[in-house]
Amino acid sequence: SQVKTFYDFTVKDIDGNDYSIIKFGNQFWLGENLKVTKYNDGIVIPIVQDNTAWANLSTGAYCWYNNDLQTGNFYGSLYNFYTVNTNKICPTGWHVPSSAEWNALNDFLKINDYGLTECANYIGKVVAAKVSWSSWDSQYTVGYQPETNNISGFSGLAAGVRSTNGFSDKGKTTLWWSTTLNNDNVWVTSLNYSGRGFGTSGPTSGTSSPKKSGLSIRCIKD
Numbered sequence: 180s181q182v183k184t185f186y187d188f189t190v191k192d193i194d195g196n197d198y199s200i201i202k203f204g205n206q207f208w209l210g211e212n213l214k215v216t217k218y219n220d221g222i223v224i225p226i227v228q229d230n231t232a233w234a235n236l237s238t239g240a241y242c243w244y245n246n247d248l249q250t251g252n253f254y255g256s257l258y259n260f261y262t263v264n265t266n267k268i269c270p271t272g273w274h275v276p277s278s279a280e281w282n283a284l285n286d287f288l289k290i291n292d293y294g295l296t297e298c299a300n301y302i303g304k305v306v307a308a309k310v311s312w313s314s315w316d317s318q319y320t321v322g323y324q325p326e327t328n329n330i331s332g333f334s335g336l337a338a339g340v341r342s343t344n345g346f347s348d349k350g351k352t353t354l355w356w357s358t359t360l361n362n363d364n365v366w367v368t369s370l371n372y373s374g375r376g377f378g379t380s381g382p383t384s385g386t387s388s389p390k391k392s393g394l395s396i397r398c399i400k401d
Contacts, residue, residue, distance in 0.1 A: 186200040186201075186202070188200070190273065192213070192270045193217045193270070198213075199211060201332055201333065203284055203288070206284060206287070206399055208398070208400075209273065209398045211397075212256075212336065212338060212396060213255055213256065213268065213397070214252065215256070216256075218267035224240065224241050227240040230343070239261040240259055240262065241257060241259075242256065242341060242393055243257070244338065244339050244346055253336070254336050254337075254349070255336070255338060256395075257338070257340065257393030257394060257395065258356070258393060258395075259394075260365050261390065264358075270398065273398040273399065274358075274398060274401055275356055275358050275399075276397070277357055278366040278385070279359070280357075281379070281380040282379055285302070285368075285379055288302050288377070289302060293305045301319045301375035302377045303319075303321045303370055303371070303375050304323075304327065304328045304329075304330075304375075305330045305333070306331050307325065307333075307370050308328060308334040310336070311336045311337040312325045313350040314372075315372050315373045317373065320372065320374060320375055321370055321371065321375070322351075322373060337351055337352065337372060338353045338395045339351070339352060339353070340353075340354050340394055341394075342391075343389075350372070351371065351372045351373075352372070354367045354394045356394050359380065363389075364387035364389055365387055365389075366386070366387050367385075368386075
């Protein structure tokens with residue numbers, strides 16, 4: 180079937196957190212952002228709260244938005260790219276998507292009419308959750324009447340980001356890592372409360388981010 184499929188079993192990370200599973204076409208995705216605190220071989224990922232320390236890292240670390248555990252439990256953790264680069268951040272049998280895998284999801288949603296009829300490529304609302312998004316009074320944007328979001332069930336939350344300057348944009352933006360490099364940066368997939376698109380990952384119209392950024396992670400099945 181070409182429609183989305185939910186499964187009533189879950190995947191556990193090494194900490195014992197449960198994640199729902201959703202299928203789009205031939206892809207299986209975890210239904211929530213990662214919040215694991217260890218690599219899948221059991222090694223603890225350092226939690227780094229201090230901004231200067233975070234900015235100076237060239238090894239894996241994670242944090243919660245505003246260093247708030249409750250926020251982290253809801254939105255998932257924010258990880259730098261050095262955690263992604265270990266290939267051990269997702270549960271065994273899963274991985275951080277490549278740019279091409281993100282774009283395959285984007286294409287699947289467009290081809291299967293998940294976009295709004297009037298503007299088939301404006302699929303940001305389709306993947307954005309019904310909660311967490313700041314309002315934005317412009318039709319078809321993610322923040323316009325968010326109660327109509329999330330036809331796909333992907334449930335993208337406005338988790339915000341961490342840069343070397345600190346935390347920003349919770350309620351407005353989310354960025355997800357890919358594994359695909361763009362020179363010294365990394366291609367990412369994005370949602371923004373004032374935007375219409377599910378930001379593609381890669382050179383056509385994409386966004387890239389420094390490796391030191393703290394961004395969200397969604398895992399895809401091997």
